[in-house]
Amino acid sequence: MSLFPENVNFLSTVRYIKGGRSAGNFVNFNLALHVNDKTDSVLENRSILKDYYELPSEPVWINQTHSSICIDASLTERVMEADASFTLNSGTVCSILTADCLPVFVSKKDGTMVGVAHAGWKGLISGVIENLIEAFGCSGEELVVHLGPAISKNFFEVGVEIKDLYLSKNINFARSFSTYRDKHYLDLYDAAKVILASFNIKFISGG
Numbered sequence: 001m002s003l004f005p006e007n008v009n010f011l012s013t014v015r016y017i018k019g020g021r022s023a024g025n026f027v028n029f030n031l032a033l034h035v036n037d038k039t040d041s042v043l044e045n046r047s048i049l050k051d052y053y054e055l056p057s058e059p060v061w062i063n064q065t066h067s068s069i070c071i072d073a074s075l076t077e078r079v080m081e082a083d084a085s086f087t088l089n090s091g092t093v094c095s096i097l098t099a100d101c102l103p104v105f106v107s108k109k110d111g112t113m114v115g116v117a118h119a120g121w122k123g124l125i126s127g128v129i130e131n132l133i134e135a136f137g138c139s140g141e142e143l144v145v146h147l148g149p150a151i152s153k154n155f156f157e158v159g160v161e162i163k164d165l166y167l168s169k170n171i172n173f174a175r176s177f178s179t180y181r182d183k184h185y186l187d188l189y190d191a192a193k194v195i196l197a198s199f200n201i202k203f204i205s206g207g
Helices: 039-052 119-127 128-135 162-167 171-176 188-198
Strands: 068-073 085-087 101-106 114-119 145-147 177-180 183-186 203-206
Touching: 039 171, 068 128, 068 183, 085 128, 085 162, 101 128, 101 177, 101 188, 114 119, 114 128, 119 188, 128 188, 145 188, 171 177, 171 188
Parallel strands: 068 085, 145 203
Antiparallel strands: 085 114, 101 114, 101 145, 177 183
């Protein structure tokens, strides 16, 4: 159940809407231009997405590189390199693409500003969530967050060097890791909650 205000709409899709134009390996309504699908098919799929959900404008797509870069989607006139975006404009649609990574939706409680971050293990450790939250310019108590679908902690195996990297940044990340038969697993949801807790954000749904 979402905690978002009534004047804010957000969604995540598992990439299937009947009538998509992609074929072959991309038949499940591909929205990504970087995976060697036909450009025309992807653009048609994006148009279908806009119409299907009656979006107020074309989503502002970004070139995601697992960075910590956060941009104002309202001021973007071309595809920018970023992994998070925000807007104060009610007609602007922030968007990201994820596979295993975690989509993090953020809104002010009064719905006057929204944003979304693409948070994989690299983005989490590099500060993509922190940069998005800081863009809001308010206390964490004024924000609500929803954590969208991502890879399960039971299947996200990482190397010990990744675990050590997280612990060197914040010892509280220790709770985000589990070990089974000498293999380490990262809970992206919990790692995100560690970061959100540092901003005193308490209203979190999903995950």
